[in-house]
Amino acid sequence: MNTTLVTIKDLTVSVKDGNQKKYLIEQINFDIIQEHIVSLVGESGSGKTTTALCLGRLLSLALTIESGKIIFNGQDFLTLTEKQLQQFRGAEIGFIFQEPLYAFNPLLTIGFQIEEVLIAHSDRNRKQRQSRVLELLDMVRISDPMRVFRSYPHQLSGGMRQRAMIAQAIAASPKLIIADEPTSNLDVTLQAEIIELFQELNQKLHLAILLITHDLGLVRHLSDDLVVMKSGRIVEKGRTKDVLAMPRHSYTQELLEATH
Amino acid sequence: MNKDKHYSPFQLALDSFKKSKRGGFFLRLLIFLYGAAFFADFIAPYSYQEEARQHSYAPPTKIHMIDQGRLTRPFVYAQSLSFNENHERVYREDKSQRYSLRLFVPTQKYFILGIIPSMTRLWGVDVPGKIYLFGTDSRGRDIFSRLLYGARISLSIGLIGVLISFGLGLLVGGIAGYYGGIVDNILMRLCEMFMMVPGFYLMLALRSVVPDNFNSYQVYLSIVVILSFIGWAGLARIIRGMSLTLKEREYVLAAKMLGLSDFKIIIRHILPHTLSYSIVAIMLSIPGYILGEAALSLIGLGIQDPLASWGNMLSEAMSIAHIQLHPWVLMPGFFIFMTVMSFNIVGDVLRDCFDPLLKGIKES
Known part of the structure; x- marks a missing residue:
């Protein structure tokens, strides 16, 4: 079962700065294997989030993809039309943001915002959708799904919101989840619970997860593969165990020392 | 506040509106006026065209x-x-x-x-x-009865006109701000064309396009359309500005990431965030429509006799001799004044309720 889900090939992203072009990502290559958890680590500004946004083709207008390919499940992702992309996002790729408070619309209930994904990507009727949402909330171990369903984002605690967002991301059963620093705003005990949840979902739902993080502890604990980025380039990649046991690049060594 | 119940920001605003005595009084006054207009033919002792020379x-x-x-x-x-x-x-x-x-x-x-x-x-x-x-x-003809019948036209024109022009303004503004670029440019230049011409002249120009042989209902509808044509552009510009900033919010990015269509994102995730502004703007702009109809009817271009509207009833009060000898022909003016003032005060109180910065400072 080691088939490749996503291949990123020679991906280069640039931003226009006056007459000059600056490269945010240069020639990066890596694969995401089905059902694997891949960690993407690196300092701030090293291009982690840009890489993630490329996977949803949601770069801001100032950024352009210069060259490269993203092949998702055999399909060249960069040639899809906007309409095809809409069917892709949410259904094939789920996204978990760093701060769920901002990623939920404050005027709509959590329940409705999860339901929205189902409206867009499934033909369930209203009743089926609602029971599916409750099931999802239960799946991310929210103890009182009915209450959370009817709540507005500001009424929930940080941990609850994060769980609700995970529920939203997996609602249309995607094959890949991209989690952009999912635990950095949570306290330590909550972090542990969320990590456990990721592991569980990874096994139960056969999800591949692209985990963007600073936290090497999390990486060691959770991920199968590791990609280390610095200044828009990949400096090291491989099996997590191997890389952490024998870091070859000086930056990886520094990173390891800094967290010990 | 009840802890078990969940309140949306709108419910919170409505809650503080209910606490306001000033807002409550004038809202009731408006409801009373609209109610009277609705049941005009039962409440009025005579019909609007019953004359006794x-x-x-x-x-x-x-x-x-x-x-x-x-x-x-x-x-x-x-x-x-x-x-x-x-x-x-x-x-x-x-x-x-x-x-x-x-x-x-x-x-x-x-x-x-x-x-x-x-x-x-x-x-x-x-x-x-x-x-x-x-x-x-x-x-x-009994002025009291005609006032009631006239209220049907004068008061409903404000509501319908505002619905049309705000629907248009929200949609155009939302689309322009969300897509940006060329779409934005074209739509905004269109708005400016409408805003360039002074409102009253635009109204007269549009009115002159309407054929003379229209019956009273067609005239009524054309006036509604004319008035709403004038009102939408200003709102569209403001909504466009708000939607320009709103589309950068993370929940809009999140909604895109979930694969929602652009139209749904504009309707559900952008426009609702402009509502606290636009509800107030709606309230404050209804008087403009009522006055617009009154102005058109007053100079004889609006609702035609024998149909009553507050504007064409006021045309009886156009000469000073009439006002001196029969001051009661000014009655429709008093009702226009009351209605316009009520809408303005209700709008004003609503603005305070929707503005979280003012909360707790002012309890009116």
Whole structure:
């Protein structure tokens, strides 16, 4: 079962700065294997989030993809039309943001915002959708799904919101989840619970997860593969165990020392 | 506040609106006026076109409660018209004929709201007596009744006009701000074309395009369309600005990431965030529509006689002689004033309620 889900090939992203072009990502290559958890680590500004946004083709207008390919499940992702992309996002790729408070619309209930994904990507009727949402909330171990369903984002605690967002991301059963620093705003005990949840979902739902993080502890604990980025380039990649046991690049060594 | 219940920001704003005495009073006044307009044909003692030429410019009828020193049920005397040496009208009460005021008086068959057949009106006096609560106009038509019928037109034009122009303004502004670029440029230049021409002249120009042979309903509809054509552009510009900033919010990115269509994102995730502004703007712009209709009708380009609207009723008050001799023809002006003021105050209070920065500072 080691088939490749996503291949990123020679991906280069640039931003226009006056007459000059600056490269945010240069020639990066890596694969995401089905059902694997891949960690993407690196300092701030090293291009982690840009890489993630490329996977949803949601770069801001100032950024352009210069060259490269993203092949998702055999399909060249960069040639899809906007309409095809809409069917892709949410259904094939789920996204978990760093701060769920901002990623939920404050005027709509959590329940409705999860339901929205189902409206867009499934033909369930209203009743089926609602029971599916409750099931999802239960799946991310929210103890009182009915209450959370009817709540507005500001009424929930940080941990609850994060769980609700995970529920939203997996609602249309995607094959890949991209989690952009999912635990950095949570306290330590909550972090542990969320990590456990990721592991569980990874096994139960056969999800591949692209985990963007600073936290090497999390990486060691959770991920199968590791990609280390610095200044828009990949400096090291491989099996997590191997890389952490024998870091070859000086930056990886520094990173390891800094967290010990 | 009840902890188990969940409140949306709108419910919170409504909650603080309910606490405001000023807002509550004027909102009730508006509801009262709209209610009266809705049931105009039942409440009005006469129809809007029922004329009594021998009673032209009759002053408001006096209602008497005391007959020969004893308290009785309210009644009115018959009035007779004569002219004084300056050829001015003088109405005298004819004490030999008195007519009692009654509830549910029988009249000719008519239809309430055009559907329910009815043979009675809410109140009136015994026939052949007449009661003119606010006097009569040049053709001897009851101003009170015409005010009620006119309210139907004058008050509904504001609501319908605002619905059309705000629908248009929200949509155009939302689309322009969300897509940006060329779409934004084209839509905004279009808005500016509308805003360039002074409102009143644009209104007159558009009115002149409407054919003369329209019946009264077509005229009514064309006035609504004309008025809403003028109002949408300003709103579209403001909504466009808000949507430019709103589309950068993370939940819009999140919604895109979930694969929602652009239209859904604009409708559900961008426009609702402009509502606290636009609800206030709606309230504050309704008076503009009411005044617009009144202005058009006043100069004879709006609703045509015998149909009543507050504007065309006011055209009776265009000469100073009439205002001096028969001040009651100004009554529609008073109602326009009341309505416009109420909308402005309700809008003002709503703005305070929606503005979280003002909360707790001001408890009106």
